[in-house]
Amino acid sequence: MYRVIGLMSGTSLDGVDAAVIETDGGMWITPLAGTEQPYSNAERARLQAAVNAALKWKFDGEEPPEFADAERALTEAHARAVKGVIASAGLPADDIDLVGFHGQTVLHRAPTPERRGATRQIGNGPALAKAVGIDVVYDMRSADIAAGGHGAPLATLYHEALFRRDKLDGPVAVLNLGGVANVSWLGAGDPVAFDTGPASGLLDAWCEQTIGESCDRNGALAARGTVNAAALSQLMNHPYFALPPPKSLDRWDFSLDPVRGLSPEDGAATLTAFTAQTVADAILRMGRPERILATGGGRKNPVMMAAIAERLDRPAEPVEAVNWNGDLMEAQAFAWLAVRSIKGLPLSLPSTTGVPEPMTGGRLAKAV
Structure with a gap:
């Protein structure tokens, strides 16, 4: 049994989620504490600069210098998050056995039949281990990519462990509405997982560009708008949707071009409908689940959740309906995955990722 901190920084660049769990890397999972630490404006700007540089780099040539600057800021922010969640849990630091450190994805390229995929997460595992005095497992996607997989989604086996621990009736679709949406289909056989399309990523970018806000809070902007059928059709025409799973996306694989020229309200309504339609199409291709459980920030957008329910003719419930934590799900998952990494599981x-065989991964940075 391990007491582990998991850390997650999503594509929205809003902050660090930190969760403490006790786990054996199997179905024994006991959440103990969690915090959400926002980035400062300066930290967010450095991370965005790294993402912008990555989109120009595209894995070709020397890495951009912006990566090193952003990695320092990111690692320092994660060290603060570790210390903060330990304090909130009321635990001595030497009670923590391990930290699972996802880092920040700045660029992801899915594999194709012609070439392997590539992924880049910034985050200095050895520096974090030294700063917090706890062993750190990091770089959890690279082994999967190197073996021919997509390296994503990685939270699916954690979803399955919770599903089996709680003896839920299947099949269950666990829908993660982050910057990109992905689904974990859980039932009698091996879980199936893939990215369904954008979730809040495009919508967040639209809000930032048109109204100067980081997101569409409570779906209020979309609620005042009207879906533009022509723009929605153009968005839906992306070749990604014809690909069979497993498959994966980078947040920036899609463009806002189809909605440019629309009002802020109509653009938000159209992008929300786009997320809802692609999620519904993906789930219905898999079948009719007993339940749809939603995690991630999008589950707090009532307009998005209603649009998904309308297209599926059934509600998508927040994961809190089964006593899971939708704010800390991915942070908990990377804590759990860190234990599996050191056990070679x-x-x-x-x-789940298209890797040729079950694949472990991650690198261990010792505190001393």
Whole structure:
């Protein structure tokens, strides 16, 4: 049994989620504490600069210098998050056995039949281990990518462990509405997982560009708008949707071009409808689940959740309906995956990332 801190910084660049759990890397999972630490404006700007540089770099040539600057800021922010969640849990630091450190994805390229995929997460595992005095598992996607997988989604086996621990009736679709949406299909056989399309990423970018806000709070902007059918059709025409799973996306694989020229309200309504339609299409291709459980920030957008429910003719419930934590789900997952990493257990399967065989991963940075 391990007491572990998991850390997650999503594509929205809003902050660090930190969660403490006790786990054996199997179905024994006991959440103990969690915090959400926002980035400062300066930290967010450095991370955005790294993402912007990555989109120009595209894995070709020397890495941009912006990565090193952003990595320092990111690692320092994660060290603060570790110390903060330890304090909130009321635990001595030497009670923590391990930290699972996802880092920040600045660029992801899915594999194709012609070439392997590539992924880049910034985050200095050895520096974090030294700063907090706890062993750190980091770089959890690279082994899967190197073996021919997508390296994503990685939270699916954690979803399955919770599903089996709680003896839920299947099949269950766990829908993660982050910057990109992905689904974990859980039932009698191996879980199946893939990215369904954008979730809040495009919508967040639209809000930032048109109204100077980081997101569409409570779906209020979309609620005042009207879906533009022509723009929605153009968005839906992306070749990604014809690909079979497993498959994965980078947040920036889609463009706002189809909605440019629309009012802020109509653009938000159209992008929300786009997320809802692509999520519904993906789930219905898998079948009719007993339940749809939603995690991630998008579950707090009532307009998005209603649009998904309308297209599926059934509600998508927040994961809190089964006593899971939708704010800390991914942070908990990377804590759990860190334990599996040091035990040499799989982090991914052929059915979840397209890797040829069950694949472990991660690198261990010792505190001393």
